Amino acid sequence: MLPEFFEFYNPTKVVYKDGIATDLKPELDIIGIQKYFIISDHIINGVGLVDKVADGLKEAGCEPVGRFLDVAQDARLKDVKKCADLVKASGAQGILSIGGGSVIDTAKAVNILFSEGGDLVEDYSGAHTLKRPLKPHVVIPTTAGTGSEVTMIAVIYDEDNKEKLAFPDKFLLPNLAVLDPQMTVSLPPKMTAATGMDALTHAVEAYVGITASPVSDGFALGAIELIMSRLVQAVENGADVEARGAMLIASNMAGIAFTHSMVGCVHGLAHTTGAHFRVPHGVANGIFLPVGLEYNFEYIQDKLARLAPVAGVMETGMSNEAAARAVIASIRSLTQQLNKLNALPLRLRDVGVPEDGLMTIAEGALNDGTSFYNPRPMDAEELLPFVQNVY
Numbered sequence: 001m002l003p004e005f006f007e008f009y010n011p012t013k014v015v016y017k018d019g020i021a022t023d024l025k026p027e028l029d030i031i032g033i034q035k036y037f038i039i040s041d042h043i044i045n046g047v048g049l050v051d052k053v054a055d056g057l058k059e060a061g062c063e064p065v066g067r068f069l070d071v072a073q074d075a076r077l078k079d080v081k082k083c084a085d086l087v088k089a090s091g092a093q094g095i096l097s098i099g100g101g102s103v104i105d106t107a108k109a110v111n112i113l114f115s116e117g118g119d120l121v122e123d124y125s126g127a128h129t130l131k132r133p134l135k136p137h138v139v140i141p142t143t144a145g146t147g148s149e150v151t152m153i154a155v156i157y158d159e160d161n162k163e164k165l166a167f168p169d170k171f172l173l174p175n176l177a178v179l180d181p182q183m184t185v186s187l188p189p190k191m192t193a194a195t196g197m198d199a200l201t202h203a204v205e206a207y208v209g210i211t212a213s214p215v216s217d218g219f220a221l222g223a224i225e226l227i228m229s230r231l232v233q234a235v236e237n238g239a240d241v242e243a244r245g246a247m248l249i250a251s252n253m254a255g256i257a258f259t260h261s262m263v264g265c266v267h268g269l270a271h272t273t274g275a276h277f278r279v280p281h282g283v284a285n286g287i288f289l290p291v292g293l294e295y296n297f298e299y300i301q302d303k304l305a306r307l308a309p310v311a312g313v314m315e316t317g318m319s320n321e322a323a324a325r326a327v328i329a330s331i332r333s334l335t336q337q338l339n340k341l342n343a344l345p346l347r348l349r350d351v352g353v354p355e356d357g358l359m360t361i362a363e364g365a366l367n368d369g370t371s372f373y374n375p376r377p378m379d380a381e382e383l384l385p386f387v388q389n390v391y
């Protein structure tokens, strides 16, 4: 059945090539500015990736005019302010961010203050408050998970008020997303597994979500097929450039899918588990994805069944219910394979969640913004047994 209405807006140019992050001249010439401010973090800088990209910038005739490397695990409001001041003082004409979701989200928020001035919270809270394009932003992701290089949202942590602030705005979509597997080969197995499960959850939740469209479905299906067939390889052998490339492309496609059709209760559960018990986002998604699909099962069965071919579990004569259950089983099997590689925990007790915290998690998922988009109405009492299942 077709949706009554949908829109698709994806102005970010995506380029993929092994080694392209240090060989960007044709793309930078099109953007047409020379002075870039680099935003990254100390881990990425420590493995030499920032220097490599900065050298590539110079070879392309551009000038790296400054660096900010203090992005923490969460993109923090105070860092956005500090970094924006440095960018303004540097004489930069645009921003180049190299990192995972926190770095990219920080850079998106910095670009608001750099381009438009003002105060992030006072002037830009709410959705779609920007009136015109921001200054150029080039993104080089170093994880294959968030898809933030193609999403129209920045999530920033306000440490003083202990809350995560979301800034959804189409003008936050970067100008250029550079997918280079060389930028992810040094990612450790646990990070590879967790970020890969985040990408898979984006794609699956976007696909079965209530605001999915045939266009977002295309991106989600492509992402799911790549992740189901390549994530284990990328975890087993980080130097496998083919598997790394497949995961970067998949994460990008999953990002395009979910920025258009949103995510549901698995992300709701992961957000609240992260906020209360500091469980990393991708790990929590990996734990909750199978049971979140089971919670929604009656509402998504027919759609989920259509994932059976891309998950590699379709058999002749299978009913929709059997195909949908086989899809969930294949996702569970993937998480078990990752667990055997010591790359992904499977239970909440193994990531420091106390048993008396389970109701907090179920209730927290209800209050998360994703609950509006979940196929089955959210009910904490009904959700609780599914959370207990993964304790």
Ligand SMILES: [Fe+2]
Pocket (backbone or CB within 6 Å): 146, 198, 202, 267, 281
């Ligand atoms: Fe996510």
